[in-house]
Amino acid sequence: xxxxxxxxxxxxxxxxxxxxxxxxxxxxxxxxxxxxxxxxxxxxxxxxxxxxxxxxxxxxxxxxxxxxxxxxxxxxxxxxxxxxxxxxxxxxxxxxxxxxxxxxxxxxxxxxxxxxxxxxxxxxxxxxxxxxxxxxxxxxxxxxxxxxxxxxxxxxxxxxxxxxxxxxxxxxxxxxxxxxxxxxxxxxxxxxxxxxxxxxxxxxxxxxxxxxxxxxxxxxxxxxxxxxxxxxxxxxxxxxxxxxxxxxxxxxxxxxxxxxxxxxxxxxxxxxxxxxxxxxxxxxxxxxxxxxxxxxxxxxxxxxxxxxxxxxxxxxxxxxxxxxxxxxxxxxxxxxxxxxxxxxxxxxxxxxxxxxxxxxxxxxxxx
Numbered sequence: 593x594x595x596x597x598x599x600x601x602x603x604x605x606x607x608x609x610x611x612x613x614x615x616x617x618x619x620x621x622x623x624x625x626x627x628x629x630x631x632x633x634x635x636x637x638x639x640x641x642x643x644x645x646x647x648x649x650x651x652x653x654x655x656x657x658x659x660x661x662x663x664x665x666x667x668x669x670x671x672x673x674x675x676x677x678x679x680x681x682x683x684x685x686x687x688x689x690x691x692x693x694x695x696x697x698x699x700x701x702x703x704x705x706x707x708x709x710x711x712x713x714x715x716x717x718x719x720x721x722x723x724x725x726x727x728x729x730x731x732x733x734x735x736x737x738x739x740x741x742x743x744x745x746x747x748x749x750x751x752x753x754x755x756x757x758x759x760x761x762x763x764x765x766x767x768x769x770x771x772x773x774x775x776x777x778x779x780x781x782x783x784x785x786x787x788x789x790x791x792x793x794x795x796x797x798x799x800x801x802x803x804x805x806x807x808x809x810x811x812x813x814x815x816x817x818x819x820x821x822x823x824x825x826x827x828x829x830x831x832x833x834x835x836x837x838x839x840x841x842x843x844x845x846x847x848x849x850x851x852x853x854x855x856x857x858x859x860x861x862x863x864x865x866x867x868x869x870x871x872x873x874x875x876x877x878x879x880x881x882x883x884x885x886x887x888x889x890x891x892x893x894x895x896x897x898x899x900x901x902x903x904x905x906x907x908x909x910x911x912x913x914x915x916x917x918x919x920x921x922x923x924x925x926x927x928x929x930x931x932x933x934x935x936x937x938x939x940x941x942x943x944x945x946x947x948x949x950x951x952x953x954x955x956x957x958x959x
Contacts, residue, residue: 598659598661598662598663598664599661600658600659600660600661600683600684601661601684601685601688602685603681603682603685603784603785603786604675604681607675607678607681607682608676608677608678608679609678609783610678610679610759610760610781610782610783611678611781612780612781613743615742615743615759615780616742616743616761616778616780617917618741619740619763619775619778620775620776620777620778620916620917621774621775621776621884621887621917621956621958621959622740622774622775622959623640623772623773623774623959624639624640624642624643624765624772624773624774624775625639625640625736625739625740626638626639626640627639627735627736627739628735629642629707629729629730629731629735629736630712630729630730630732631712631727631728631729631730632712632715632716632718632719632727632728632729632730633712633716633727634712637729639735639736639739640772640773641773642703642705642729642765642773643703643765643766643767643773644703645703645704645705645726645727646697646698646701646702646703646704647701647702648700648701648702648766649702649703649764649765649766649767649776650702650703650704650705650764650765650766651690651697651702651703651704651705651762651763651764651765651792651796652705652706652707652762652763652765653686653687653690653704653705653706653707653760653761653762653763653782653788653789653792654706654707654708654742654758654759654760654761654762654763655682655683655686655687655706655707655708655758655760655785656679656680656683656708656745656747656757656758656759656760657683657708657709657710657714657747657749657753657757658683658684658687658708658710658714658715658718659683659684665747665749665750666748666750668746668747668748669746669747669748669755674747677745677747678781679759679760679781679782679783679785680745680747680757681785682760682784682785682786683708683760683785684722685784685785685786686760686782686785686786686788686789687706687718687722687724688722688786689785689786689787689788689789689790690704690706690726690788690789691722691723691724691725691726692789693789693790693793694725694726696793697793697796700796700797700800702764702796703726704726705726705727705728705729706724706726706727706728706729707728707729707730707731707736707758708728708729708730708731708757708758709730709731709732709734709737709753709754709756709757709758710728710730710732710749710751710753711730711732711751711752711753712730712732713751713752714751714753715728715730731758732753732754734754734756737756737758742758742759742761743758743759743761743780744756744757744758744759745757745759759780759781760780760781760782760783760785760788761778761779761780761781761782762778762779762780762782762788762792763775763776763777763778763779764776764777764792764795764796768884768888768891768892769888769889769892770888770891770892776880776884777795777880779791779792795876795877798875798876798877799876799877799881801847801848802845802846802847802852802877802878802881803845803846804843804844804845804846804881804882804884804885805843805844805846806841806842806843806844807842807843807844807854808844811842811844811851811854812838814844814851814854815837815838815842815854815856818854818868818870818871818872819837819868819870821870822868822870823935823937823938823939824937824938824939825935825937825938827935828856828867828868829931829935830865830867830900830901830951831865831899831901831924831951831953832924832927832930834934835856835858835867835868837856837867837868840856840857840858840867841856841857841858841859841889842854842855842856842857843855843857843882843885843886843889845871845878845881845882847873847878851872852871852872852873852878853869853870853871853872853873853878853879853881853882854868854869854870854871854882855868855869855882855883855885855886856868856869857886857889857898859889859890859893859895860895861893861894861895862895862896862897863890863895863896863897863898863899863955864886864889864890864893864895864897864898864899865898865899865900866883866886866898866899866900867901869882869883869900869909879912880916883898883916886898887956887958890958891958891959895958896957896958897955897956897957897958898955898956898958899921899953899954899955900913900918900953900954900955901951901952901953901954902951902952902954903928903942903948903949903950903951903952904923904928904946904947904948904949904950904951904952905941905942905944905946905947905948905949906942907946910952910954913954914954916956917956918954918955918956919954919955919956920952920953920954921953921954921955922952922953923950923951923952923953924950924951924952924953925949925950926949926950927949927950927951928948928949928950928951929949
């Protein structure tokens with residue numbers, strides 16, 4: 593029976609806040625598969641081709657199930673109410689947030705696409721009723737959900753769609769140098785859902801104007817300055833070896849042509865190693881783009897992993913790398929002290945009072 597007061601565009605007070613259960617840690621850097629998704633208007637497209645919706649890439653946001661005004665969701669399999677499931681309520685506000693910001697995404701050269709396990713008929717009605725300007729894709733066959741091991745929950749939705757619903761998240765997908773569409777960033781869990789579009793837009797705006805390219809001869813002074821500010825040394829040390837950074841492959845991040853970050857790395861058949869990663873601009877743009885560039889180079893060369901080392905005192909860097917999918921593989925006690933015998937300029941104590949003593953190695957397996 594219709595429930596006239598039910599309005600899915602409104603977020604009630606007191607909704608439970610979803611927590612990060614780690615179910616999306618495997619997605620960053622993953623290649624989009626060639627499974628087919630159905631558009632809300634009935635057409636089909638490969639998930640790998642969705643990135644072509646924007647010149648620079650596409651934001652794909654995922655939602656469980658859009659509601660219908662006056663039709664409150666029924667009870668779940670265990671009698672639970674929809675609004676008691678963390679992250680379930682809010683599909684209409686999330687979708688409308690991307691609708692209202694659609695022009696801003698387009699000006700950045702970024703497309704928008706929505707994905708759910710809803711049927712195309714359900715999505716088509718929603719697109720027409722809410723004047724949605726971007727495509728909605730149905731994964732009712734669960735092809736993408738299963739291929740990428742997406743987080744889901746079960747709930748009887750009361751239409752012809754599956755009872756398996758995908759949890760709310762958002763991705764930024766763009767192509768690497770080889771043309772493969774890859775997940776570059778993941779927002780999960782998403783809360784509050786009506787702020788998802790604004791959050792993603794701020795992230796994209798921070799990257800606007802930033803490019804990553806091989807270093808030029810004129811970048812030597814910039815590299816020297818970054819190394820001096822980090823370690824006060826000319827050489828860089830990693831995994832027990834000294835490296836001359838001016839003879840190694842280097843990529844430079846530039847904002848509007850001005851150098852703002854660098855990554856110096858070694859190459860190998862099995863692995864690439866980043867021996868120096870430094871930025872002069874804090875924020876969510878430069879360091880991730882440098883990592884993406886080196887990882888793409890490693891993939892293109894057929895290497896299976898990228899390694900990087902950091903001192904024990906670099907707590908922010910260690911946290912950042914782990915969020916990006918890097919896993920600690922070794923702790924070399926006293927390694928920084930050993931480097932200091934040859935490089936007395938290496939500080940004994942880092943800003944914040946943490947001693948520089950040990951070297952921590954991390955790696956990321958790439959595919």
